[in-house]
Amino acid sequence: MNLPLKKAATKLNELTACEIVAAIDGGRTTCEAVVRACLDHIQLREPAVQAWQYLDREQAIGQAIALDKSGKRGPLLGVPFGIKDIIDTSDMPTEYGSPIYKGNQPRNEAACVALGRKAGGVLMGKTVTTEFANRHPGKTKNPFDPARTPGGSSSGSAAAVGDCMVPLAIGTQTTGSTIRPASFCGAFGYRPTWGDLRLSGVREAAGSLDTLGLIARSVDDLALYRDVLLGVKPEPVPEHTGPLRVGFCRTHVWPQVEPYTQKLLEGAAQTLARAGMQVRDVELPADFERLLDAHLAISSFEFSRNFAYEIEHHWDKISATLRENRLKSGLECSFERYREARAFAAQCRRAFADVVKDFDVLLTASATGEAPVGLNTTGNANNCLIWTTLHVPTVTMPVFKGPHGLPVGAQIIGKADGDRALFAAARRIYQALA
Amino acid sequence: MNLPLKKAATKLNELTACEIVAAIDGGRTTCEAVVRACLDHIQLREPAVQAWQYLDREQAIGQAIALDKSGKRGPLLGVPFGIKDIIDTSDMPTEYGSPIYKGNQPRNEAACVALGRKAGGVLMGKTVTTEFANRHPGKTKNPFDPARTPGGSSSGSAAAVGDCMVPLAIGTQTTGSTIRPASFCGAFGYRPTWGDLRLSGVREAAGSLDTLGLIARSVDDLALYRDVLLGVKPEPVPEHTGPLRVGFCRTHVWPQVEPYTQKLLEGAAQTLARAGMQVRDVELPADFERLLDAHLAISSFEFSRNFAYEIEHHWDKISATLRENRLKSGLECSFERYREARAFAAQCRRAFADVVKDFDVLLTASATGEAPVGLNTTGNANNCLIWTTLHVPTVTMPVFKGPHGLPVGAQIIGKADGDRALFAAARRIYQALA
Numbered sequence: 001m002n003l004p005l006k007k008a009a010t011k012l013n014e015l016t017a018c019e020i021v022a023a024i025d026g027g028r029t030t031c032e033a034v035v036r037a038c039l040d041h042i043q044l045r046e047p048a049v050q051a052w053q054y055l056d057r058e059q060a061i062g063q064a065i066a067l068d069k070s071g072k073r074g075p076l077l078g079v080p081f082g083i084k085d086i087i088d089t090s091d092m093p094t095e096y097g098s099p100i101y102k103g104n105q106p107r108n109e110a111a112c113v114a115l116g117r118k119a120g121g122v123l124m125g126k127t128v129t130t131e132f133a134n135r136h137p138g139k140t141k142n143p144f145d146p147a148r149t150p151g152g153s154s155s156g157s158a159a160a161v162g163d164c165m166v167p168l169a170i171g172t173q174t175t176g177s178t179i180r181p182a183s184f185c186g187a188f189g190y191r192p193t194w195g196d197l198r199l200s201g202v203r204e205a206a207g208s209l210d211t212l213g214l215i216a217r218s219v220d221d222l223a224l225y226r227d228v229l230l231g232v233k234p235e236p237v238p239e240h241t242g243p244l245r246v247g248f249c250r251t252h253v254w255p256q257v258e259p260y261t262q263k264l265l266e267g268a269a270q271t272l273a274r275a276g277m278q279v280r281d282v283e284l285p286a287d288f289e290r291l292l293d294a295h296l297a298i299s300s301f302e303f304s305r306n307f308a309y310e311i312e313h314h315w316d317k318i319s320a321t322l323r324e325n326r327l328k329s330g331l332e333c334s335f336e337r338y339r340e341a342r343a344f345a346a347q348c349r350r351a352f353a354d355v356v357k358d359f360d361v362l363l364t365a366s367a368t369g370e371a372p373v374g375l376n377t378t379g380n381a382n383n384c385l386i387w388t389t390l391h392v393p394t395v396t397m398p399v400f401k402g403p404h405g406l407p408v409g410a411q412i413i414g415k416a417d418g419d420r421a422l423f424a425a426a427r428r429i430y431q432a433l434a
Numbered sequence: 435m436n437l438p439l440k441k442a443a444t445k446l447n448e449l450t451a452c453e454i455v456a457a458i459d460g461g462r463t464t465c466e467a468v469v470r471a472c473l474d475h476i477q478l479r480e481p482a483v484q485a486w487q488y489l490d491r492e493q494a495i496g497q498a499i500a501l502d503k504s505g506k507r508g509p510l511l512g513v514p515f516g517i518k519d520i521i522d523t524s525d526m527p528t529e530y531g532s533p534i535y536k537g538n539q540p541r542n543e544a545a546c547v548a549l550g551r552k553a554g555g556v557l558m559g560k561t562v563t564t565e566f567a568n569r570h571p572g573k574t575k576n577p578f579d580p581a582r583t584p585g586g587s588s589s590g591s592a593a594a595v596g597d598c599m600v601p602l603a604i605g606t607q608t609t610g611s612t613i614r615p616a617s618f619c620g621a622f623g624y625r626p627t628w629g630d631l632r633l634s635g636v637r638e639a640a641g642s643l644d645t646l647g648l649i650a651r652s653v654d655d656l657a658l659y660r661d662v663l664l665g666v667k668p669e670p671v672p673e674h675t676g677p678l679r680v681g682f683c684r685t686h687v688w689p690q691v692e693p694y695t696q697k698l699l700e701g702a703a704q705t706l707a708r709a710g711m712q713v714r715d716v717e718l719p720a721d722f723e724r725l726l727d728a729h730l731a732i733s734s735f736e737f738s739r740n741f742a743y744e745i746e747h748h749w750d751k752i753s754a755t756l757r758e759n760r761l762k763s764g765l766e767c768s769f770e771r772y773r774e775a776r777a778f779a780a781q782c783r784r785a786f787a788d789v790v791k792d793f794d795v796l797l798t799a800s801a802t803g804e805a806p807v808g809l810n811t812t813g814n815a816n817n818c819l820i821w822t823t824l825h826v827p828t829v830t831m832p833v834f835k836g837p838h839g840l841p842v843g844a845q846i847i848g849k850a851d852g853d854r855a856l857f858a859a860a861r862r863i864y865q866a867l868a
Contacts, residue, residue: 090743104541108637114742195776200638200740203542208629231739232769305665306634309524309548335666339851342629417773 012037017079017167017221024078031078035064035122038080042124042165048146049163050139051156053085054092055125063122074120075224075234081116082160082169084153085126086133088201089113096203097129097138097153100314110201112170112212112229119228124166127156130378132307133172133205134326136319137378143185144406148371151181152378154213158185161215162407168225171213174205174299176367176384178213179396183409184371184379186398190214190222191384193416194391197229206302208342209295209388219427222395226419240360240424246272247282247359249413252289253382258369261408264400265365268410268433272363275432282362285351288386290344295389297333297341304330345389349416352390356415361425366409370402383411393419395426399433446471451513451601451655458512465512469498469556472514476558476599482580484573485594487519488526489559497556508554509658509668515550516594516603518587519560520567522635523547530637531563531572531587534748544635546604546646546663553662558600561590564812566741567606567639568760570753571812577619578840582805585615586812588647592619595649596832596841602659605647608639608733610801610818612647613830617843618805618813620832624648624656625818627850628825631663640736642776643729643822653861656829660853674794674858680706681716681793683847686723687816692803695842698834699799702844702867706797709866716796719785722820724778729823731767731775738764779823783850786824790849795859800843804836817845827853829860833867 012034015023023029039057046052060080067078083089086096090109095101117123128138130153140155142148143163150159154171158178161169162185171178173191182189190213197212204210212229216222220237227234248269254262273279304311304327310318311327318327356362365383372379387394393416396409412429414422446468449457457463473491480486494514501512517523520530524543529535551557562572564587574589576582577597584593588605592612595603596619605612607625616623624647631646638644646663650656654671661668682703688696707713738745738761744752745761752761790796799817806813821828827850830843846863848856 090747101541106540107535107538109743111740111742114746115739118742118746195642198638198736198739199641201743204632204634207633230769231742231765302632305549305632306545308545308552308665309543309635312548312552313524331665335664343851417777 013041014164015167016218017076017216017224018218020079020167021075021077031064031067031122032061034078035060035080038124038166045143045163045165049141049143049159051127051160051163051165053095053126053128053138053156056092060122060124067120067122072120074118075228076116077120078122079120079168080122080124080166082124082127082157082166083113084157084171085129086172086203087113087170089123089126092126094126097131097133098317100310100317108201111198113201115229115231121168127160127169129153130155131319131322132203133174133177134303134322135378136321137375141375142371145371148373149184149375149378151184151367151371153177154181154215155378157215158182158187158189161185161217162187167217168221169215171215172202172205173211173213173384173388174209175295175388176381178215179384179394179411180367180379180381182215183366183396183407186407188216188218188222188398189396190226191388191394192226193393193419196419204306206299208302209299219395219397219423219430223420223423237420237423237427240428244277244425244428245359246277246279246429247356247362248279249282249284249362249364251284251364251383251386256368256380256382257365260403261365261369264408265363265410268399269363272429272432282355282359284355288348291348291386291389292382294341294344295385296329297337298345300326300330301333301338303327349390352392353415361422362413363429364411364413366396366411370404370406370408387413392416393422395422397426397430399430447475448598449601450652451510451650451658452652454513454601455509455511465498465501465556466495468512469494469514472558472600479577479597479599483575483577483593483597485561485590485597485599487529487560487562487572487590490526494556494558501554501556506554508552510550510662511554513555513602514558514600515555516558516561516591516600517547518591518605519563520606520637521547521604523557523560526560528560531565531567532751534744534751542635545632547635549663549665555602561594561603563587564589565753565756566637567608567611568737568756569812570755571809575809576805579805582807583618583809583812585618585801585805587611588615588649589812591649592616592621592623595619595651596621601651602655603649605649606636606639607645607647607818607822608643609729609822610815612649613818613828613845614801614813614815616649617800617830617832617841620841622650622652622656622832623830624660625822625828626660627827627853630853638740640733640740642736643733653829653831653857653864657854657857671854671857671861674862678711678859678862679792679794680711680713680863681790681796682713683716683718683796683798685718685798685817685820690802690814690816691799694837695799695803698842699797699844702833703797706863706866716789716793718789722782725782725820725823726816728775728778729819730763731771732779734760734764735767735772737761783824786826787849795856796847797863798845798847800830800845804838804840804842821847826850827856829856831860831864833864
């Protein structure tokens with residue numbers, strides 16, 4: 001096997017998706033070279049990071065060579081991507097992070113996988129998920145410190161992108177499963193407006209909260225990937241013009257945020273103000289505190305119904321973590337409580353439109369701080385849960401370092417259906433903070 | 435093989451689910467006897483009706499014998515049911531009505547299947563669906579006249595229940611795929627409030643419109659089945675007390691409704707008034723007419739993304755009907771048009787709450803009339819499409835006969851989240867009309 005020179009390979013695997021497409025389009029590299037560079041980096045780093053549940057080197061190279069030969073064009077041409085292993089693939093197993101589905105090979109392929117491939121992307125493999133995208137962790141370690149969690153549930157997707165194994169990966173988010181691991185792994189993460197990106201072929205956790213989550217290494221890559229997965233012609237994110245109105249929103253879970261993260265965010269708010277943005281504090285209505293309980297009722301009720309087959313037939317193969325938390329609370333939750341929670345969430349969504357009406361975006365924490373030490377939990381998701389339940393789009397960007405030199409993200413919150421405006425604002429904020 | 439006497443068998447297969455559960459619970463029959471009675475009737479009638487995509491007689495009897503031996507109790511104990519073949523089953527193939535998935539055997543099982551079995555129901559087999567729950571018909575014929583359509587897309591589920599092959603079946607509805615075939619096949623059909631019943635393991639058509647649809651032979655059976663699929667302890671539907679306020683709603687598609695159906699419904703409104711109900715005409719806001727276009731944009735946009743894999747890899751195995759209608763319009767629909775349609779639908783949902791605030795339910799047509807002659811189309815779904823897009827629950831009840839003596843349903847519309855109140859009202863209306 002002829003490996004490219006180490007130096008060149010390192011460069012190619014560090015490119016963003018937009019850079020790869022431009023380089024291939026300009027004849028400066030090939031799909032095969034990019035894929036080989038990523039595979040070489042994976043080979044080097046996978047023993048420490050363990051981001052991949054399934055990876056077939058020859059299959060990936062085969063796809064890349066076929067693309068080079070075909071002369072095909074596409075908005076993701078030659079861009080290697082990874083898919084969280086709760087998402088069905090027609091030519092790779094899908095095990096949902098559970099021993100119940102060891103070796104499971106679906107016949108159909110999720111919409112998000114097919115759309116990515118249609119755009120010229122190269123599916124490298126399946127990234128590690130926690131058990132059924134819930135809390136029980138998989139094998140992945142934080143790429144910046146193997147003693148720390150990568151976050152979850154999109155653990156492998158975040159670690160693979162953060163470690164420059166692939167420029168793009170898909171995760172999902174029902175609580176904080178994309179934003180939090182992206183923050184812990186030094187990547188950009190994006191949770192879209194609920195309902196925009198199709199979930200066909202994605203194992204449902206709690207449908208009224210689930211979305212795909214995209215992980216990348218730039219805001220422009222997130223926007224490009226979103227357009228591909230919407231099945232529309234990609235359009236560059238426009239520049240935000242005029243003064244950017246940023247609401248600094250500590251939220252009611254601020255006391256759970258590490259003091260150093262609080263300081264980093266407060267410093268960032270000042271930096272943005274100095275850069276000419278209109279930064280003001282904004283408070284969520286007091287009753288939004290109840291969103292934590294509402295989210296628990298909604299997600300647990302739905303989760304425990306969605307997994308009726310596994311509960312009935314494979315109880316002994318379900319982790320104690322899942323059995324004793326999500327499933328127990330779900331099976332104990334009445335339909336009245338569930339519906340009350342759903343109604344409360346809908347009411348908060350309407351109220352939130354009023355909260356943000358004088359702002360372009362909000363600025364808040366992506367997670368409590370650096371990835372915590374230990375591989376048994378995936379960390380506190382409360383900084384994400386609010387926005388997930390509100391169905392609004394959010395982006396996390398790797399702009400801070402914590403006391404151990406590990407990545408800490410800043411989370412930018414947009415308005416429902418305002419995903420492109422969010423990208424425009426996030427890019428400007430990144431330029432000011434990075 | 436010892437078949438039960440024809441008379442007894444005929445009786446058992448004609449029982450409702452509630453009657454079966456009571457009879458087994460009271461020791462008057464067994465799960466095995468019920469299942470054998472249904473199988474015998476299927477054997478007799480299937481050559482003409484062709485409701486089943488997959489049926490394994492011995493497997494069904496085996497499940498019933500095991501239930502009898504186990505001494506298990508459950509709210510659906512011994513009740514045979516059928517499942518539309520776009521819903522995954524762990525021990526029967528799932529082909530989605532498409533040659534692309536011939537022989538496809540999923541590993542997992544849809545939530546609705548597992549919840550039905552957990553309650554003691556006996557899964558008899560998979561009922562015929564149109565191709566991917568869209569328009570291209572399967573092999574099923576109308577049980578009352580084999581020259582006529584059973585309706586679609588839940589063709590086999592409606593035909594099997596209408597013909598007394600099983601007392602319960604699950605379909606789905608994205609436009610009119612449960613209410614219309616139930617009306618054509620003389621069954622009770624129920625489309626729930628959008629979002630209540632989990633769709634895990636159900637092939638997505640257009641997620642922001644899709645729901646399960648239940649088909650049965652009484653309102654009480656629909657309510658029982660709903661509770662089972664919600665994963666809650668079944669509670670009898672309460673009596674509606676006080677005067678029932680019924681809005682007679684012709685809708686803007688009234689000119690498409692056959693004159694005899696118009697007369698039947700107008701007569702029914704008078705009958706209900708004579709029975710002491712408060713019946714008043716009610717008009718939908720004029721702009722609700724645009725819901726037809728909005729539904730087309732939403733369903734086509736989502737459908738064409740959800741089937742990206744099949745479009746890319748199996749275009750030649752997709753019917754011309756699907757390619758040239760739903761997929762073509764979906765691929766041509768811009769994201770802006772799609773989102774505008776979604777926003778308009780959300781606005782109509784809010785407006786509809788105001789329309790119905792002084793009524794308990796609305797009364798309208800389930801379909802244009804009797805099932806039309808011909809097996810190439812599944813009929814006009816416009817009488818259902820409005821309510822589907824409004825996300826409100828509806829029930830169709832077989833209360834009329836058309837000019838050829840074939841069943842014609844009356845559709846009762848409830849309020850979002852008012853499913854049990856809808857059942858209570860529907861039962862009273864049925865008593866008055868039947």
